[in-house]
Amino acid sequence: MNRVFALWGLLAAPLLIGPTVAAEKAAIPDFTGAWARNAFNMEAPASGPGPLANLRRVGKDATAYILGGDPVPLVGDYKNPILKPQAAEAVKRWGEHSASGHDIPDPSNQCHPFSPPFLLGMEQVVRIAPLKNEVVMYYSQDDQVRHIHLNASHPARLMPSAMGHSVGHYEGDTLVVDTVGIRVGPYTIVDRFGTPQSEAMHVVERYRLIDAEEARKAQERHELTAGRVGGKEGNNPIDASYGKGLQVQVRIDDPNVFTAPWSAIVTYRRTPMAWDERVCAENNYSPFDPEFAHVPTAARPDF
Numbered sequence: 001m002n003r004v005f006a007l008w009g010l011l012a013a014p015l016l017i018g019p020t021v022a023a024e025k026a027a028i029p030d031f032t033g034a035w036a037r038n039a040f041n042m043e044a045p046a047s048g049p050g051p052l053a054n055l056r057r058v059g060k061d062a063t064a065y066i067l068g069g070d071p072v073p074l075v076g077d078y079k080n081p082i083l084k085p086q087a088a089e090a091v092k093r094w095g096e097h098s099a100s101g102h103d104i105p106d107p108s109n110q111c112h113p114f115s116p117p118f119l120l121g122m123e124q125v126v127r128i129a130p131l132k133n134e135v136v137m138y139y140s141q142d143d144q145v146r147h148i149h150l151n152a153s154h155p156a157r158l159m160p161s162a163m164g165h166s167v168g169h170y171e172g173d174t175l176v177v178d179t180v181g182i183r184v185g186p187y188t189i190v191d192r193f194g195t196p197q198s199e200a201m202h203v204v205e206r207y208r209l210i211d212a213e214e215a216r217k218a219q220e221r222h223e224l225t226a227g228r229v230g231g232k233e234g235n236n237p238i239d240a241s242y243g244k245g246l247q248v249q250v251r252i253d254d255p256n257v258f259t260a261p262w263s264a265i266v267t268y269r270r271t272p273m274a275w276d277e278r279v280c281a282e283n284n285y286s287p288f289d290p291e292f293a294h295v296p297t298a299a300r301p302d303f
Contacts, residue, residue: 162185
């Protein structure tokens, strides 16, 4: 009799396990495809410490640029309590620099890698490709690429890199991405306001699909102060018929720069635009800003 029950258990096991495995696979959200927004910077959370605001985009002038592109100058709120004194001084200094008519050197205008979390506030289009053992994220501006290693751990001895080392796993309908080991280069900053960062930077992102209408409202709310790049139509077309949006909840922690961890949001909507190559122009030169004069010069004649 025991053998009969044992045999029945072996035969029934696939029937019991099969639906469970199928349900787990079905629970993994489909982030495949291209997602876009038409604004820079990260969105403020509903409550708690959040990203720096632009002091030039507050009060009666807060909505002046919703259809007028990128609101500059970039004068970060150096009094935000998340900033340690040295970081606050750097933000104040860069704000004065921007207010005087100059651009703040950053990875975008200096043709350097977009390290997290700057990448999240700067990039407007991301294409996500979920694979068996990783999720690859392609960003349109300057063709930045990230590899998220699924169900893996950070190595004990980690060599810092521009994108850092990212590991991810799914929690129900959410992709959780944990990134450490971000190398600090000459232009590595947290945001477009010049907030510095150290190699202690730790970024956690939580990706989930939301209702398209919720995504639209979130984007338009952010554009009230961040501006809509590309004017009324936007820089990137949006597929208004697509029923889902993509929202990223970000937690940022760098004890060498910030007094406490803080959070932000990035909201995308589906875009039908074809992928195009946008390579940063080398040796870019601006006659109005000598800091961007990167044209090589010879110390002596070649002949």
